Amino acid sequence: MLHAELLRKESTWAHIAALQSVFLQYGIPFSYYVDSHSIFRFVRGRDSLRYRHHQLTDEATPQWKQVLDDCNVKVIYALSAQAKGKIERPYQWLQDHLVRTCVRENVTEIQKARTILKQEIRHYNHRQVHSTTQEIPHLRFLKALEEGKTLFRPFAVNPPFESPKDIFCLRIQRVIDAYRKISLNNFQFKVNHSNPRDPVTLRIYPLNAMLSEVRVWCNNKLIDIQKIK
Structure with missing residues (x-):
């Protein structure tokens, strides 16, 4: 798990900051798989006479996607409830465990909850054996990098950008x-x-x-x- 954050309110900048954290630390991924939240995708007139409910158009590019465009990262959208479930289901256990831990320890402040979240992420990445791969995620990731079996590529600031x-x-x-x-x-x-x-x-x-x-x-x-x- 490369990034997780607990916020009072979801925002475009929070998602851009998450991209920065991942790209600078791990490199640039091949693609992102996300739902059709307005932060990720502009959706026009799904309930209008001109556009059917299931049709989505990219007539405006959200700020978050502009960052990925600059980095040449492909964005894949989950266009159904079933597809969206593929994003959320693997991490439902973490959300549930975080809530239960906060209740058990009587945590009511977001900063303390963030500390618990970081501890859970550290345990998942460095100590827990994944149920599918039967490997510790961090060690599996390092092995993939060493063997060149990863779609991540090094981040670089390319011209004309300077920073x-x-x-x-x-x-x-x-x-x-x-x-x-x-x-x-x-x-x-x-x-x-x-x-x-x-x-x-x-x-x-x-x-x-x-x-x-x-x-x-x-x-x-x-x-x-x-x-x-």
């Missing part, structure tokens, strides 16, 4: 105004090395709950970096 922050980020499109400024969440700031009416992409990397690094890209070139609250 992992240019990949594992939130993206917003803006146009430079006549004063060489742009606005973001009602905050206006000047962009260095820019020209009026230039279209730019803001690649926003949250540093913490209060501060984000905004990396301004224009014509595949990083032209400015600013930190904004």
Whole structure:
């Protein structure tokens, strides 16, 4: 199990941060198998007259998928309840065990629950023999790497990107105004090395709950970096 986190609320950034954790530590996987949650896939008009209920369209690309597109990772969507069950069923035991442990130990704070989750993941990866493979998952993973029997590939920042922050980020499109400024969440700031009416992409990397690094890209070139609250 490469990543697990306990959060108060699911968010796009939390899923992007999870991608960053896995890619930087283990490498880039061949594909991701996910459900059709709006974080993973844009779904339009499934109940409209024009689109049948089972049809899904990718007319807009969610932030999470843009990260995978930058890394050339294929996304496979579970389009039925049965297919979705394949994602959730293997880890149902962990969710149930986590809840039972928290109840037994009278844990009511999320930070303490996170500690228990980390302990469970460590036990599963490094000590527990898998019921199907009859091997310890961590040792099996290392063996696959040594023998070249893995679809993971090393992570690298490829041009024109200059940092992992240019990949594992939130993206917003803006146009430079006549004063060489742009606005973001009602905050206006000047962009260095820019020209009026230039279209730019803001690649926003949250540093913490209060501060984000905004990396301004224009014509595949990083032209400015600013930190904004």
